[in-house]
Amino acid sequence: QVQLAESGGKLVQVGESLRLSCVASGRTFTKSPMGWFRQAPGKDRTFVAAISWSGGSTYYADSVKGRFTVSRDNAKNTVYLQMNSLKPEDTAVYYCAAGLIIGDKLAPYDYWGQGTQVTVSS
Numbered sequence: 354q355v356q357l358a359e360s361g362g363k364l365v366q367v368g369e370s371l372r373l374s375c376v377a378s379g380r381t382f383t384k385s386p387m388g389w390f391r392q393a394p395g396k397d398r399t400f401v402a403a404i405s406w407s408g409g410s411t412y413y414a415d416s417v418k419g420r421f422t423v424s425r426d427n428a429k430n431t432v433y434l435q436m437n438s439l440k441p442e443d444t445a446v447y448y449c450a451a452g453l454i455i456g457d458k459l460a461p462y463d464y465w466g467q468g469t470q471v472t473v474s475s
Contacts, residue, residue: 354379354464355377355378355379355385355451355463355464356377356378356379356464357375357376357377357449357450357451357464357465357466357467358375358376358378358466358467359373359374359375359447359448359449359466359467359468359469360373360374360375360376360469361373361374361469362446362447362469362470362471362472363470363471363472364472364474365439365471365472365473365474366473366474366475367439367440367441367473367474367475368438368439369439369473370435370436370437370438370439371435371436371439371471372433372434372435372436373389373433373434373436373447373449373469373471374431374432374433375387375389375431375432375433375434375449375466376429376430376431377430377431377432377451378430385406385451385452385453386403386404386405386406386451386452386453386454386455386461387403387404387423387425387432387449387450387451388400388401388402388403388404388449388450388451388452388455388456388457388462389401389402389403389423389432389434389447389448389449389450390447390448390449390450390459390462391443391445391446391447391448391471392445392446392448392468393444393445393446396445398448398459399414400414400457400458401413401414401417401421401434401447402414402417402421402422402423402434403423403455403456403457404423404424404425404432404455405455406427408424408425408427410455411423411424412455412457414457416442417436417443420436420437420438420439421434421435421436421437422434422435422437423435432449434447434449436471439471439473440473441473441474441475442473443471443473444471444472444473445470445471446468446469446470446471447468447469447470447471448465448466448467448468449465449466450462450463450464450465450466451463451464452464
């Protein structure tokens, strides 16, 4: 089984930046597409960003385009989410996920991290 562990979430002010990290273990990582999702209390978990196994292709939700950047360092078994110009609407628990097929839906992702809380105060 793949284990994923997110870190980096914290309380920040509007307009500030954060970088989230997700370290993978337990399975070959380099050929696994990775996604970032987020979930606010009482709401559905929604797509944020995704990256191909090579890092050559990235995808973003419209709400974060131009502000967030997903990247990966396969030598470190780590995926990153750089979040700039943060807004209150970005407040959520952020999850990383691994799956066989890249996409913006939850179903293709079989493995999930425990989540890390990001709170953006105004």
